[in-house]
Amino acid sequence: MTNSGTHTPRLIITSGEPAGIGPDLCLMLANHSLPAQLVVAADPELLSQRARQMKLNINLKTFNPEDHQPARTGELIVAPLPLSQPCTPGQTDPANGQYVLDMLSYAVQGCMEGLFDGMVTGPVHKEVINNAGVPFTGHTEFLAEQTHTRKVVMMLATEGLRVALATTHLPLRDVADAITPESLEEVIRILNRDLKNKFGIAEPEVLVCGLNPHAGEGGHLGREEIEVIIPVLDKLRQEGMNLKGPLPADTLFNPNYLESADAVLAMYHDQGLPVLKFKGFGKAVNITLGLPVIRTSVDHGTALELAGSGKASPDSLLTAIDYAMQTVKG
Numbered sequence: 001m002t003n004s005g006t007h008t009p010r011l012i013i014t015s016g017e018p019a020g021i022g023p024d025l026c027l028m029l030a031n032h033s034l035p036a037q038l039v040v041a042a043d044p045e046l047l048s049q050r051a052r053q054m055k056l057n058i059n060l061k062t063f064n065p066e067d068h069q070p071a072r073t074g075e076l077i078v079a080p081l082p083l084s085q086p087c088t089p090g091q092t093d094p095a096n097g098q099y100v101l102d103m104l105s106y107a108v109q110g111c112m113e114g115l116f117d118g119m120v121t122g123p124v125h126k127e128v129i130n131n132a133g134v135p136f137t138g139h140t141e142f143l144a145e146q147t148h149t150r151k152v153v154m155m156l157a158t159e160g161l162r163v164a165l166a167t168t169h170l171p172l173r174d175v176a177d178a179i180t181p182e183s184l185e186e187v188i189r190i191l192n193r194d195l196k197n198k199f200g201i202a203e204p205e206v207l208v209c210g211l212n213p214h215a216g217e218g219g220h221l222g223r224e225e226i227e228v229i230i231p232v233l234d235k236l237r238q239e240g241m242n243l244k245g246p247l248p249a250d251t252l253f254n255p256n257y258l259e260s261a262d263a264v265l266a267m268y269h270d271q272g273l274p275v276l277k278f279k280g281f282g283k284a285v286n287i288t289l290g291l292p293v294i295r296t297s298v299d300h301g302t303a304l305e306l307a308g309s310g311k312a313s314p315d316s317l318l319t320a321i322d323y324a325m326q327t328v329k330g
């Protein structure tokens, strides 16, 4: 039985890479009183060590599925998962790669089974997981696989800007081939549907970037706009979707275009996210659209150099929790 509707939402927070700032940020949550029960997935011993290092006095309480009360100030509810190896802040160890994956599996399964109303993910170190021998490109793809969802869409949002991606984590040389009419159509349908259903926008206006410089300059700088993007946009416009573009990505991000837009669809990761992060790094949220469960995430990475210092900002994690709570209450 979930806690949705008028009840207090219960969210699972994955603490992510143990050598990074994820455990620090989770500990900081104990000083915030929020209208949700936050359950942190982590090794309790790791949290205790990190709390001592950060000079935080926090009472760790083992998660009890029967108890739906939010934690009191100074208290953190923990779903315990054991590290494989003890962890030193800032020093990654592939031996703990499986711990991170187990944490994600626990969270997403808990969401699927109704134990949690949504999951909020702390940062993972993608290279470490790969070094542990498990091919891993990101939470987005991992969660799609775990939930048997064929297509999901990564979208980051901050005050005044939402940027969704047509492709996620793949080498730049593979991007053009990955943008097929079928995949692009599916991405736009998911984006349009979730902007309506999850964000309450009746008729979303989406600005679509071209792939090539100057959106291909009439085919002289690449033909993907003519052969793939324009036909897909024309087809979906006939169904009534409000899609503008393909627009040159270097001029699209200006107030004239953005004023009336509800989201930008970038063709690849580094076309759209640098703009979003320049505008709102530290106060943005990463949302996976199209998943059968609610998943939001921080906008930043593991910041290994800050782990244990107490200097990492919890703002993006708090933003991600806020988005998840709003979506649960829907």
Ligand SMILES: NC(=O)C1=CN([C@@H]2O[C@H](COP(=O)(O)OP(=O)(O)OC[C@H]3O[C@@H](n4cnc5c(N)ncnc54)[C@H](O)[C@@H]3O)[C@@H](O)[C@H]2O)C=CC1
Binding pocket: 021, 122, 123, 124, 125, 126, 127, 139, 297, 298, 299, 300, 301, 302, 303, 304, 305, 306, 311, 312, 313, 314, 315
């Ligand atoms: N959601 C996730 O799981 C994400 C994971 N990553 C992973 O993180 C690792 C490191 O990535 P980087 O590109 O170095 O990005 P990063 O976000 O870890 O660091 C970039 C800069 O921002 C600072 N920073 C990051 N978070 C901060 C916070 N909460 N408060 C204050 N300063 C903060 C860092 O100190 C650094 O100067 C990579 O392995 C990458 O794959 C990156 C982005 C998202």
Ligand SMILES: NCC(=O)COP(=O)(O)O
Binding pocket: 137, 138, 139, 140, 141, 273, 286, 297, 299
């Ligand atoms: N730059 C954001 C990012 O790469 C996060 O990816 P994911 O782990 O949420 O799939």
